[in-house]
Amino acid sequence: MGAIAEYITPAFLNNTPYLRDIVETLETHRSANAKCAVCDVDESVTKFAHCCSSVCTREAFVIACQLESALLDDDDNTQCIAHWKDDVARYAMNVMLAIVLNSSNVTIQQKARRLLLRLANNNKTLPSSVFLEGSNFDTLHRQSSGGFGEVYRATYGETTVAAKRLIQTYGQDNEDEKRWRSYYEALMWKTLKHERLLPLSGIIKTDQEYFIISPWHCDRNSGKFLFDLVRNHERYRWGRFYQLFVYRWLLQVVQGLRHLHEQGVVHGDLHPGNVIVVNPRPKDQDHLEFDIVLADFGLSVIREANSNQQGSIRGGAVLAPEQMPFELDSRPGRPTVESDIFMFAALCFQLYTTRSIYPTMMAHNKNRAISALRPLDREVIVDVPGGDAPVVIPDELWEIIERCWTVAEDRPSLNWIEEKLKRMQGSLSSAQYA
Template structure:
């Protein structure tokens, strides 16, 4: 946290790893690529990019964004539960931010609760584009780092889906959105906490998905039939059979009204 022109801002600093000079150069290039992508984005539900700070941690660089006083979306829901936070509205805003990225030719690559912040107006802000990729396939991320419990089956086992390379796509973002829906309702990671990540991987490859949570699992909230149907259409096994983010927006409007 820092201040700029009298306002609180967040600094995202480039991590320093010990390694060869070529590796450090590669990390720096990735940092610059992320900054170049982020600075072009303008949407109410995408965290704004304010600039680069090259002095605070010189010679390291930081990306600067507004400070989100409400923190992450999960903490926001839990903290303001007595005031009746409308989770469906938050999911609609996430879908709108995601659609903006997709229609801008980008994939998010790591959509999950930890990367969704909430601003002072209680609106979501999609953040952390460290895994962002280009839709047209001219640039691919070879790194498989990410969060297993939000990861689509084709990312876990590309060969089973006739994928020549590991590549995040709009369809894998949509799969992650379905997991975010469960996460925001239950305030827990997708799949049972008793399952190890290795068990989750095997389950996802076999087409197994979490069961619909009960109101008790959702802290008294009721996950509607309409939203559950949307979730199941977002995490189907075959990527080309999933909803698009634009279709999610249309269906989420119905969920909000129901």
């Protein structure tokens, strides 16, 4: 059994569901002749794997009791926990991260995530279990660079990974804050686990810098994949096979968004570049079938957050009308469940047409986030080898786009979108084998 079982009474364990979930997952080892990092007493202490804090059974019991009160009671009992510092905070954050990743209770997961992020932000530190062992890459090849940082294809052990490094801008006063924001966003990402979400493997600290590590997928983002498909394979251009690709991926996007929203999190920056193609597998002799995962949760926020410390307020590539700032120099409003639905409409348009929404919206400045209730164009012209190709968005998909691309109170639920896409997918599959 893990550390929790060593100091929690059976009655306490049985009445604390989240503890039962994580007992088997928390590996510990004992430090001989060690002092508790909290109370400085010489006694046998427990220490989480990859955790730098050693806590004696007495202090661990106190921490567990306070966590139970904060996570299981309806009243807000988080005030004392939010002020924990140093080893107590590090120890508690490792426990809370394990709760988020292993508990089957969604309410407990949401509470633990909020408390974990608050405690991390107050201490400007991360749970030690987020960091990966080792500090060197066997290979490191830069793949892309932007204002946010640089992405490398790297070999870590025997695994090919994507390594994201912040671009350093020396001399700026907010450099430390920018770096911390990136790590804070990585922690948010680490707490999210679903088959339709790209997982965060962890963070690697080298001699001079940090890299945020995730699995490497070479099959490109969904927009690039579909653009190459229609340009290089004429028989796939907006036919039944192409539509099945798009509808299948949109359905998987909805599944990923549903998990985020159920966890009390919104994505905030949904576009084709953040929809990654993965898992190619043969469907028949003619073609492969692919899945997608959602990536880049840098703009994700906790829905019920009361302060900017609980998530980003930066604007994504598309802003819903209610997010638009009233003044030119003011910041956009926080992402919401409804704004994710608005962005989903733009994603539908972009994936099906392989065109950006910018030309159809006649944006006056493509470097600024855009938003309007001005309608998208159902018919567009796409430049393909051999000439221009007229593309008309099908009726069923156009209905989804129109309903999502409207004012917040009129946007549909993910349930409605999912059922609509399933029917569309089923009709195409039936017609294919009729």
